[in-house]
Amino acid sequence: xxxxxxxxxxxxxxxxxxxxxxxxxxxxxxxxxxxxxxxxxxxxxxxxxxxxxxxxxxxxxxxxxxxxxxxxxxxxxxxxxxxxxxxxxxxxxxxxxxxxxxxxxxxxxxxxxxxxxxxxxxxxxxxxxxxxxxxxxxxxxxxxxxxxxxxxxxxxxxxxxxxxxxxxxxxxxxxxxxxxxxxxxxxxxxxxxxxxxxxxxxxxxxxxxxxxxxxxxxxxxxxxxxxx
Amino acid sequence: xxxxxxxxxxxxxxxxxxxxxxxxxxxxxxxxxxxxxxxxxxxxxxxxxxxxxxxxxxxxxxxxxxxxxxxxxxxxxxxxxxxxxxxxxxxxxxxxxxxxxxxxxxxxxxxxxxxxxxxxxxxxxxxxxxxxxxxxxxxxxxxxxxxxxxxxxxxxxxxxxxxxxxxxxxxxxxxxxxxxxxxxxxxxxxxxxxxxxxxxxxxxxxxxxxxxxxxxxxxxxxxxxxxxxxxxxxxxxxxxxxxxxxxxxxxxxxxxxxxxxxxx
Numbered sequence: 172x173x174x175x176x177x178x179x180x181x182x183x184x185x186x187x188x189x190x191x192x193x194x195x196x197x198x199x200x201x202x203x204x205x206x207x208x209x210x211x212x213x214x215x216x217x218x219x220x221x222x223x224x225x226x227x228x229x230x231x232x233x234x235x236x237x238x239x240x241x242x243x244x245x246x247x248x249x250x251x252x253x254x255x256x257x258x259x260x261x262x263x264x265x266x267x268x269x270x271x272x273x274x275x276x277x278x279x280x281x282x283x284x285x286x287x288x289x290x291x292x293x294x295x296x297x298x299x300x301x302x303x304x305x306x307x308x309x310x311x312x313x314x315x316x317x318x319x320x321x322x323x324x325x326x327x328x329x330x331x332x333x334x335x336x337x338x339x340x341x342x343x344x345x346x347x348x349x350x351x352x353x354x355x356x357x358x359x360x361x362x363x364x365x366x367x368x369x370x371x372x373x374x375x376x377x378x379x380x381x382x383x384x385x386x387x388x389x390x391x392x393x394x395x396x397x398x399x
Numbered sequence: 400x401x402x403x404x405x406x407x408x409x410x411x412x413x414x415x416x417x418x419x420x421x422x423x424x425x426x427x428x429x430x431x432x433x434x435x436x437x438x439x440x441x442x443x444x445x446x447x448x449x450x451x452x453x454x455x456x457x458x459x460x461x462x463x464x465x466x467x468x469x470x471x472x473x474x475x476x477x478x479x480x481x482x483x484x485x486x487x488x489x490x491x492x493x494x495x496x497x498x499x500x501x502x503x504x505x506x507x508x509x510x511x512x513x514x515x516x517x518x519x520x521x522x523x524x525x526x527x528x529x530x531x532x533x534x535x536x537x538x539x540x541x542x543x544x545x546x547x548x549x550x551x552x553x554x555x556x557x558x559x560x561x562x563x564x565x566x567x568x569x570x571x572x573x574x575x576x577x578x579x580x581x582x583x584x585x586x587x588x589x590x591x592x593x594x595x596x597x598x599x600x601x602x603x604x605x606x607x608x609x610x611x612x613x614x615x616x617x618x619x620x621x622x623x624x625x626x627x628x629x630x631x632x633x634x635x636x637x638x639x640x641x642x643x644x645x646x647x648x649x650x651x652x653x654x655x656x657x658x659x660x661x662x663x
Contacts, residue, residue: 299496302450303510303572304486306478313509317500398499399554 175368181361182369189352190376196269196338196348201331203274208281215286233279238272239340245272246344262347269341273334280330288323289315321395328388332381339377349373402464403428403607404576409458411444418444419455420631426576426624429605433618433639436628437654442611445628446578449609450490451481462487462575489574493581495561497553503564504549507536507571514572539567543597559590563597570606577601579610595621615658619643627651 214226233241246268250256258264292315300310342350353370356363363369404426411419418441426432434442447453449460451468460468467484497506511532515521521528540549543563553561562582569577579598583591595617601608602621612618618625618639625639627648635648646652 293494293496295492295494295496296498298452299492299498300510301452302485302488302490303568304482305510305513306482309513313513314498321500398552 178356178363178366178369181363182356182366182372185352185355185361186349186369186373186376189347189349189373192266192346193335193338193348193376194380196266196273196341196346197335199270200273200277200334200338203270204277204281207274207278209285211278211282212285212289215282216289230279230282233276234283238276238337239343241276242269242272242340242344245275265341265344265346268344269346273338273341277330277334281327284323284326284330285319287326288319291322292318317395321398324388324392324395328385328392331388332384335380335384336377349376401428402426403462405459405461405464406449407459407461409445409448409455409460411441411448411453411455418631419448422458422631422633424626424633424636426607426609428607430623431602431606431608431610431621432624432626433610433612433622434626434628435612435615435618435654436634440628441631442628443580446490446580446609446611449576449578450488451485452490486572487575489569489572489577491562491565491569491577491579491582493584495553495558495565495585497561497565497568499553502550502552503540503545503556503560503567504533504536506553506564507539507568508532510568511535511571536567536571539570540564542600543567544593557590558586559593562586562590562594566594566597566601576607576609579608579612581611581613583612583614615643615655627654629654 211226211230214222215230217223217226246258246265249258256264258268296314296318297310300314305313338348339350341348342354345351350370350373353373356366356369358364402425406425407423409419409422410417422441422445424432434445436442444453448455454473455468455470457470458468459466459470467487498509501509512529515528515532537546537549540546543566545560545563545567548556548560548564553564556564562585566577566582582598583594586594591614595614598608598610598617599621610618610622620639622639624637625642626636627634627642627646627650629650635642635646635651642651643655646655
């Protein structure tokens with residue numbers, strides 16, 4: 172116990188630094204995937220068939236294959252196959268590649284949630300707006316948008332919580348997020364080696380983070396429960 | 400009385416199915432027209448054409464003698480022109496279609512407020528305009544007997560109350576002609592009564608109305624004229640007492656007989 176207390180002074184700051192990188196990847200993914208997902212969902216509902224088919228095939232591939240493989244391909248493919256390491260080296264390059272992989276992957280999941288949200292709004296809402304002389308734009312922003320947000324908050328909450336945990340997959344390309352930071356003390360780092368508890372302890376970070384998120388998203392859901 | 404609406408030779412098909420086959424009729428300002436007929440006879444499609452939710456394949460629609468729709472010219476009409484034409488008509492739906500995230504009074508105000516925002520003087524007199532619109536909306540709701548329900552959300556209201564809010568919402572824009580698409584079909588008999596009462600009051604105040612309905616007694620008592628539609632055509636039209644008491648066409652006789660059997 173004393174040993175662990177000793178090690179904590181070194182381990183906790185290292186885990187904090189790793190968690191910071193985890194959080195950066197989390198927020199960058201959300202910021203990118205939320206709007207990009209809308210674009211993909213519009214594509215998957217496009218009236219132009221080639222666009223619709225193309226988008227649906229892409230979404231199928233991205234949702235149908237492991238995120239870990241996508242990370243590896245996106246990170247290594249340019250350097251190994253094109254002989255052009257577009258991501259650059261070091262932590263910045265890894266972060267860039269991870270961000271692209273995560274945004275793309277999550278945008279595809281979000282797009283399906285958006286599609287469900289958009290299609291869940293009865294056609295009568297649009298028709299009521301039209302006969303009241305509203306423009307399509309006004310109908311979208313003043314009538315449909317809030318109903319759509321209400322419909323997608325619960326499934327989005329699920330995905331967002333999964334995203335927090337999924338960031339750990341970026342360990343596979345050695346991004347220095349919290350799993351990487353915890354694992355370092357097994358192999359040996361800053362005078363500590365063979366310690367497995369730091370890796371186990373990373374779970375506490377995820378738990379706390381998801382606890383806070385669950386609470387916040389629950390509040391949002393409650394806020395939107397004033398109408399049905 | 401002056402003619403307010405003239406519908407000339409309207410045709411509409413969906414795919415190979417012709418839903419409206421050469422529909423023509425006219426109505427006077429301040430009168431009430433009811434349209435009856437069995438399901439699938441084209442009543443609802445006709446109302447939807449008048450409100451430009453469907454575009455007729457052929458035909459002309461005039462309001463106050465002014466041509467607001469001509470199938471021959473409709474392809475080069477802009478969205479703004481269609482919007483303007485739409486405002487001649489109001490439509491009350493069978494399923495109310497209130498906006499769930501707004502209170503009753505907000506539902507009534509929304510469209511009027513959005514229209515006001517497009518006026519050049521809106522910015523300067525924002526507060527005043529907003530207050531006027533709100534006052535108007537509250538008056539309409541109290542006319543509908545909903546003074547104490549103004550600030551409720553649709554899910555807190557009964558079906559009959561929702562439908563009365565929807566009527567107030569349609570009236571807010573002062574349409575020349577108010578259309579009702581089976582306004583009581585989604586309501587139980589008790590709630591049907593309160594909605595019909597409101598429509599009857601509107602008729603007494605000479606609101607120009609077209610009512611598609613399955614309430615035969617109501618169609619007979621409230622309307623100034625009635626149209627019986629069958630299979631996409633106007634089979635018979637005239638004074639409701641005449642048509643209900645002595646239908647001339649065989650199809651009308653059969654239809655009304657079936658209703659009498661059903662209600663007895």
